[in-house]
Amino acid sequence: MTQAQAQLGASAEDWRKDFPILDQSVSGHALVYLDSAASAQQPQSVIDAVARYHQEDHANVHRGVHTLSHRATEAYEGARDKIRGFVNASSRTEIVLTSGTTESINLVAQSFCRPRVGPGDKVLITHLEHHANIVPWQLVCEQTGAELVVAPIDDDGQLEFEALRALLTDDVFILAMGHVSNALGTVNPVKEIIAEARQRDIPVLIDGAQGVPHMPIDVQDLDCDFYAFSGHKMFGPTGTGVLYARESLLDAMPPYQGGGDMILEVSFDGTIYNELPYKFEAGTPNISGVIGVGAAVDYLQSIGMERVATSEQVLHDYMVESLSEIDGMRLIGTAGNKTSVQSFLLDDIHSHDLGTILDHQGVAIRTGHHCAMPVMTRFGISGTARASVALYNNLDDVDRLVEALRKAQQIFA
Amino acid sequence: MNQQSDDLRELYRELILDHARSPRHFGRLEHATHQAAGINPLCGDKLRLYLQVDADNRIEDTSFEGTGCAISVASASLLTDTIIGQPVDKAEAYFESVTKRLTHGEPAELDQNLEKLRALDGVREFPSRVKCATLAWHALHSALNQQEEPATTE
Numbered sequence: 001m002t003q004a005q006a007q008l009g010a011s012a013e014d015w016r017k018d019f020p021i022l023d024q025s026v027s028g029h030a031l032v033y034l035d036s037a038a039s040a041q042q043p044q045s046v047i048d049a050v051a052r053y054h055q056e057d058h059a060n061v062h063r064g065v066h067t068l069s070h071r072a073t074e075a076y077e078g079a080r081d082k083i084r085g086f087v088n089a090s091s092r093t094e095i096v097l098t099s100g101t102t103e104s105i106n107l108v109a110q111s112f113c114r115p116r117v118g119p120g121d122k123v124l125i126t127h128l129e130h131h132a133n134i135v136p137w138q139l140v141c142e143q144t145g146a147e148l149v150v151a152p153i154d155d156d157g158q159l160e161f162e163a164l165r166a167l168l169t170d171d172v173f174i175l176a177m178g179h180v181s182n183a184l185g186t187v188n189p190v191k192e193i194i195a196e197a198r199q200r201d202i203p204v205l206i207d208g209a210q211g212v213p214h215m216p217i218d219v220q221d222l223d224c225d226f227y228a229f230s231g232h233k234m235f236g237p238t239g240t241g242v243l244y245a246r247e248s249l250l251d252a253m254p255p256y257q258g259g260g261d262m263i264l265e266v267s268f269d270g271t272i273y274n275e276l277p278y279k280f281e282a283g284t285p286n287i288s289g290v291i292g293v294g295a296a297v298d299y300l301q302s303i304g305m306e307r308v309a310t311s312e313q314v315l316h317d318y319m320v321e322s323l324s325e326i327d328g329m330r331l332i333g334t335a336g337n338k339t340s341v342q343s344f345l346l347d348d349i350h351s352h353d354l355g356t357i358l359d360h361q362g363v364a365i366r367t368g369h370h371c372a373m374p375v376m377t378r379f380g381i382s383g384t385a386r387a388s389v390a391l392y393n394n395l396d397d398v399d400r401l402v403e404a405l406r407k408a409q410q411i412f413a
Numbered sequence: 414m415n416q417q418s419d420d421l422r423e424l425y426r427e428l429i430l431d432h433a434r435s436p437r438h439f440g441r442l443e444h445a446t447h448q449a450a451g452i453n454p455l456c457g458d459k460l461r462l463y464l465q466v467d468a469d470n471r472i473e474d475t476s477f478e479g480t481g482c483a484i485s486v487a488s489a490s491l492l493t494d495t496i497i498g499q500p501v502d503k504a505e506a507y508f509e510s511v512t513k514r515l516t517h518g519e520p521a522e523l524d525q526n527l528e529k530l531r532a533l534d535g536v537r538e539f540p541s542r543v544k545c546a547t548l549a550w551h552a553l554h555s556a557l558n559q560q561e562e563p564a565t566t567e
Contacts, residue, residue, distance in 0.1 A: 352456045352482035356539060360421050368456040382457045382480050411425050
């Protein structure tokens with residue numbers, strides 16, 4: 001038994017069995033799923049919770065006096081409570097349910113920033129961001145005349161902390177940055193940065209899409225103002241997302257969208273908005289999806305996020321070490337603190353070709369720019385191959401990845 | 414298992430790998446009369462195709478530049494080999510028959526000049542890669558029709 005196997009223990013094998021989709025063949029090979037950073041698979045308990053809702057409880061929420069509507073509302077609001085506990089928000093009113101991280105960030109850009117910023121104000125982001133944490137801010141800047149400022153990263157894909165600190169000036173209205181880089185796996189020292197921003201009264205939004213699935217998150221401990229994440233990256237269904245926001249900020253923000261469910265009273269003279277968090281949840285929500293996210297929270301808490309983080313770190317480190325041993329390997333993203341993701345280039349083989357050849361050996365990875373084109377530009381490349389692990393991966397998966405990459409080298413030799 | 418490997422060999426034929434490694438007519442064309450960009454937003458492939466069309470509506474010279482996977486670069490390289498010296502209307506007809514052949518698997522009759530393009534047939538087993546193979550051809554279509562928006566395969 002290798003050292004990595006000993007560290008990983010039997011836990012990953014047990015967790016793997018909870019994910020039925022992984023038990024299949026692709027292109028005649030047992031599936032190796034290394035694309036969880038794009039979307040994570042769902043455990044049986046999530047699939048069952050969603051199916052049970054559709055089979056037994058479906059009705060619209062917050063509306064009916066009938067039994068099914070009551071059950072649907074209980075399950076939906078129960079999921080909100082679970083999510084609150086999972087990220088340790090102080091109140092359920094601070095958990096706004098959205099369609100995903102993207103909508104969560106757009107909500108903050110449009111409802112929090114747009115009415116308050118103008119020429120002379122700055123919106124500060126970093127060079128590591130996913131497009132979802134760039135474009136909403138570009139839109140706001142176009143709409144208001146504010147300036148978008150980008151904090152630099154170094155050749156390892158780490159934020160330049162001192163440069164970022166120097167950019168936290170009084171004219172910065174908000175700092176929006178990722179917790180974990182989706183393209184490079186860099187874990188940013190968000191707690192330290194938030195503390196710096198706090199000293200200058202600059203609100204901070206954290207894009208936690210790649211953080212929540214891999215480590216314990218405590219929004220009170222982080223002391224951030226906004227924390228955005230997606231259900232489908234944390235083993236729940238797609239079309240679900242969360243915006244944690246401080247209640248005092250949500251209170252002061254106008255609604256993001258108008259419609260049903262976000263109102264108390266409507267007349268043609270005006271509308272009284274609903275209380276938090278419903279003010280920000282217009283229209284019938286993704287009820288089954290949110291219930292699925294609640295089940296995903298139950299699943300993750302049954303394991304414990306500390307254990308998830310420890311186990312994944314072993315996998316990540318084994319993956320980095322194994323990839324490094326291949327001749328012609330160029331790792332992109334070599335930060336000291338990294339999790340779950342490794343981007344790379346192999347010889348001069350285009351990542352798209354690697355993706356096809358790996359798929360033909362049953363190995364699923366992501367290829368291309370990973371919705372983070374500025375990161376690619378920073379490294380002078382158009383894209384990378386990216387392997388990402390989650391709690392259900394094991395060391396064999398990494399070995400299969402390496403084997404498949406060697407095959408690609410043979411084809412392109 | 415063997416079938417799988419054969420599909421891969423079919424996709425990455427020697428001719429494709431050769432054109433991908435040493436693309437023909439690669440670079441910028443100084444006196445281009447027509448040009449168009451091709452962008453594949455899925456993988457970030459970007460290329461620009463240049464044409465120099467003479468007074469007789471013949472493609473006197475052509476070149477391309479950009480980055481892309483083996484399939485898109487090889488296809489662009491094969492394209493330049495195919496259309497150079499051809500009348501514009503014939504190049505447009507080539508766009509039609511090549512994209513139909515690759516996208517719908519229609520066995521459009523290939524005139525002798527197109528025979529080499531059979532090397533691209535392997536992509537039909539790889540639906541996600543058809544767009545790579547057709548990118549340069551869409552750029553050709555845009556260039557010939559003087560379209561300002563970059564061609565995409567979406």
